[in-house]
Amino acid sequence: MDFSTFTNQSPAHNDFRSDTFTTPTLSMVNSLATTSLGDAVYNEDDKTTQLEKKVAELTGKEAGLYCVSGTLSNQIAMRVNLFQPPYSILCDARAHVYVHEAGGMSTLTQAMPQTIMPKNGIHLTLEDDILPNFIPDDGEIHSAPTKLICLENTLHGMIFPIEEIKKISNFCKENDVKLHLDGARIWNASAETGISLKEYSMYFDSVSLCLSKTLGAPVGTVLVSDKKFILKANHFKKQNGGGIRQSGLLASMAIVAIDENFEKLKDTHKMAKELGELCESKGIILEHPVQTNFVFVDIAANKISPSKLIEISDKYGVKIYSGRVSFHYQISQDSFEKAKKVIVEAFDYAKEHPFEEVHNFKFYTAENK
Template sequence: MTEFELPPKYITAANDLRSDTFTTPTPEMMQAALEASIGDAVYGEDVDTVRLEQTVARMAAKEAGLFCVSGTLSNQIAIRTHLTQPPYSILCDYRAHVYTHEAAGLAILSQAMVVPVIPSNGDYLTLEDIKSHYVPDDGDIHGAPTRLISLENTLHGIVYPLEELVRIKAWCMENGLKLHCDGARIWNAAAQSGVPLKQYGEIFDSISICLSKSMGAPIGSVLVGNLKFIKKATHFRKQQGGGIRQSGMMARMALVNINNDWKSQLLYSHSLAHELAEFCETKGIPLESPADTNFVFINLKAARMDPDVLVKKGLKYNVKLMGGRVSFHYQVTRDTLEKVKLAISEAFDYAKEHPFDCNGPTQIYRSESTEVDVDGNAIREIKTYKY
């Protein structure tokens, strides 16, 4: 794999590994936005928005798609659409984004009880995990019957095995349950596994397909499903304030990468993560999960590493990190990878002499080492390298 060449002014993300959402629009995307349609998307009259929705829906073998401003919105309205008459519950992985990082949306928007499950294999839920936590609709008035299974692909960078998804789907059909996929990084899963989006679409009743994570678009997700489902989801999108007007500019920018060689871009980012994972294993630095795709999760608790020390070590080498989750994307350079290795190695060595008490919650999405400086609209980095 080779790096993807971009003019220097657009490579603000080359040293940013906080998330694969930190990619910046390319010149081709910027030009595409200038040429986009400017119809009213709320009324379904914007050509480029409709083109994006139909393109992604066809790729996922679904009848229709709905452009949403974020994966959080598309996930939450998908779940709300699947659920009808309470009481009901949904079942998901205990680490699932819909459960842990969407601001209690399931409780507030769907009033659903959530059954978070810890995978018995440590990586992904199996059918046996689901069966052992399933709440049947058997007439017992004390329970909230399971109506929906929500899975994430990838989760912690792990590609969900296709054969397990097929088993779960068959069981859901037998028991009248809906199956939703948080496909925030389903492009990564498709690229790494060789399983096309169409095949995933045949398994799930709905998929939230992100356009910004790894794919490089500045904003948005497309929710796909059948026509009846998307029509109702459109209603909930409007209710939640997600109905936007001239979204053609954003849609056209997203189509740039979708219509280009996105697989090569993603596989390049995966190769960087694989190399970092091998480096950590060689150094004896424990990892939380297999690095199947573009993520490396350092087990900070097992390593007794202070996440803030790790962030500061990154800043020492002009690399932006955020806790133990190291996220690669196609605009990260190999030079940045080498700097990340140095930062992680030094933080690990520091932890050996100064073990960190990790009994509290592990910081992943924030750190004390960066804050916003409104003067100049920039990120001010606190460079106090006493470590």
């Protein structure tokens, strides 16, 4: 095998579309030589079991379940947390479980979504957002009681404060409501705040931790909870076509990703914050505060033409095809410098040629290359 593909600069060095574009490293590929080849559907693969135990221990949970994606882990977690409809799931209106999982919340769980835009614009709070919208299970037959609350940390790169998580968790326990965390990028929150994964996770009934976002594993997410929960989650995983046979190949690379890349996350945050500070100094309006590895440039407010942004990005040889600028550990310094030029040039062009049309940008279309 020609290993130069894995030792040279990653093809993702100039890709700011998402932190999912990272490519496997040489150490990940080398781990395949000593991986196990058991059948994970029969719980007979040692590496998969090792990965599940590793993440469970990091989060202080009894057990873990390796899934092919965060969508699968979130959806089966919601399903296990719920019992008999009618019921509702309360979440942020921007939450991945609601916006980006193909309507699975409704079709797979039969739940009514209760979506809330936080009053503070950053994260849900108990007093301002949850209490005014909570539907109690009090015998009122016209309603679908709130039986599950889903939080996301980070959401759009913003960190959910641990003190607010504690308040919401206590409320859930007092009212017999389950609490799930879409922790796809909880690694980033932990790296930035110094709060351990275990401390974050202790307040939730279930947590989904992505391995292919930000950490750089090629495939997968681990769902953690107690043993009874994970046993039932595995049942729904199989039902949804998520069984993986020789998943040790993937699990080996995921273990390397955790061990080698977790400590690199804070450097990606520094890059994002530097871009955010540059934007603020130039008067470029941002949608959200920059707290971890994302910068959200408000395309509409800055009157930037989406097609012009793509044109300028292509000119500099980087991939910034929307206002969401994502940083990962394989971004090169040269690409970062070019990215700054792209944003400033697109903004300067917009001042002379403001884009006034409505543009509903889609991340996953041919238009977005």
